[in-house]
Amino acid sequence: MFKKRYNKNERSFTYFGETMPEIPLSKGKRTRLAIEETAYKLFLEQGYSATSMRQISEEAGVALGGIYNHFKGKDEIFQELIIDQHPYIKILPIIQDAPGDNIDEFIRNSARGIQEELGRHPDFIKLMFIEIVEFNGKHFQKLYESIFPKTLPILQRFLSSDSGVREMPLPQLIRLFVGSIMSFYITEFLMTNPELPAELREMSLETYMEYFLYGILERNQ
Known part of the structure; x- marks a missing residue:
């Protein structure tokens, strides 16, 4: 679960397989990164169309409503990934x-x-x-x-x-x-x-x- 990877007490964390520098991140930023990495994993495993927002929510350990606080929908998550990755x-x-x-x-x-x-x-x-x-x-x-x-x-x-x-x-x-x-x-x-x-x-x-x-x-x- 990504909750462990984004522990708020940790100063560094793993993002897309890379250990990120010790830059203080807000809880909201870490949640957003967890959503992105989870979506990335699911998109690669089963494709975009076959991946639901509920799956992303469950895998990331983030409430479904919490995801919509960061992204308008699945397409916006994918667009963010395309630009970043x-x-x-x-x-x-x-x-x-x-x-x-x-x-x-x-x-x-x-x-x-x-x-x-x-x-x-x-x-x-x-x-x-x-x-x-x-x-x-x-x-x-x-x-x-x-x-x-x-x-x-x-x-x-x-x-x-x-x-x-x-x-x-x-x-x-x-x-x-x-x-x-x-x-x-x-x-x-x-x-x-x-x-x-x-x-x-x-x-x-x-x-x-x-x-x-x-x-x-x-x-x-």
Whole structure:
């Protein structure tokens, strides 16, 4: 039960598998976080449509009426989770902080960091699938408003005079880059069967980014 995870006498707590810093939180804030984490778990296990507010209430140890003190309904909970837990939110800081003296090094270092982060949290991708399949991406506008300002420092690295990157609209550039990373993880979900050929399954994100950078044509063409 999340009551134990959010004990009011504890100075730190666990949130989405991470130990949060010792920041004093009000009872209301801890209750809200407990609701979010419980809903997240249930959405991933059984889907959005199959999860009821009553289930969230019982699993979180929060009265049903208490949930409505924090959220208007289930959709608002999901929207909050999309903004907080979408893979884009997790990978953008990694990309921004990736070292590299040129675009090639920067992309490869970004790929290593992203693969490490998403490898620890494969459920982030499942949340994205729920948004696509059950909502037809309707929350993406809110997500875009949240993440686009965070992409600007990344874009500056692509746009430096010596980057070698071809000229294109900035939103298309970030869509191409981040979309390539997401497509790698989507295909990874299909590669878990050990009966599939090893050369099909054993492909790193770094190799994927090699093709993002240079395409499939020979580099001397």
